[in-house]
Amino acid sequence: MSLLDRIASTVTPAASHEDRAEARRKVEGLAAHEPWVRLIVDQHKQIESRFSEARNAPEPHTAARAVEELATLLTGHANAEEAVLYPEVAEYSGKSHAAMAYEEHAMTKVQLAKLRDLNPQGEEWREKLDHIESAVQQHVYQEEDSWLPDLAANLPAERKDLLTRRYEEEFSRYYDNEAVGRGERLPEGL
């Protein structure tokens, strides 16, 4: 069993499409009055769009560019969560949640690096992309269904304000959101 499979199987059964949709509906309600949750959930939705762009890219070179975009966004998101969100999860929610979250990020980074080495025209590339997407979907489900709501219930208000500021700061160290807004980072032809 691969490491990614092992992680995917730590929460069994994997959340269904309906489970994930329900968790998203609830976390959107939470995001309406928790700015730090809003930032994270909006990035989850951007990540989902990047997976679709990679899958539906018309040419190998646009697929490769879409994977670069996906990897950059995913790494920026993961780095920000690792630097400022998961320490709060460890302190105010659960150490086992935080440990699992860090491990899942690490495994996704390993698999993403492998994906970038594969030829987008090959079968292996598509299988790897599907595999990473399933693992990320399950991880996002855990965050939206459990870890974020639990932290929202337990984190003191002043730490939430700090978390919002620090999260934005960490994410922008790696990912230039304004460049995306200007279309500078979007893959050609997508």
Ligand SMILES: [Fe+2]
């Ligand atoms: Fe995460």
Ligand SMILES: [Fe+2]
């Ligand atoms: Fe996340």
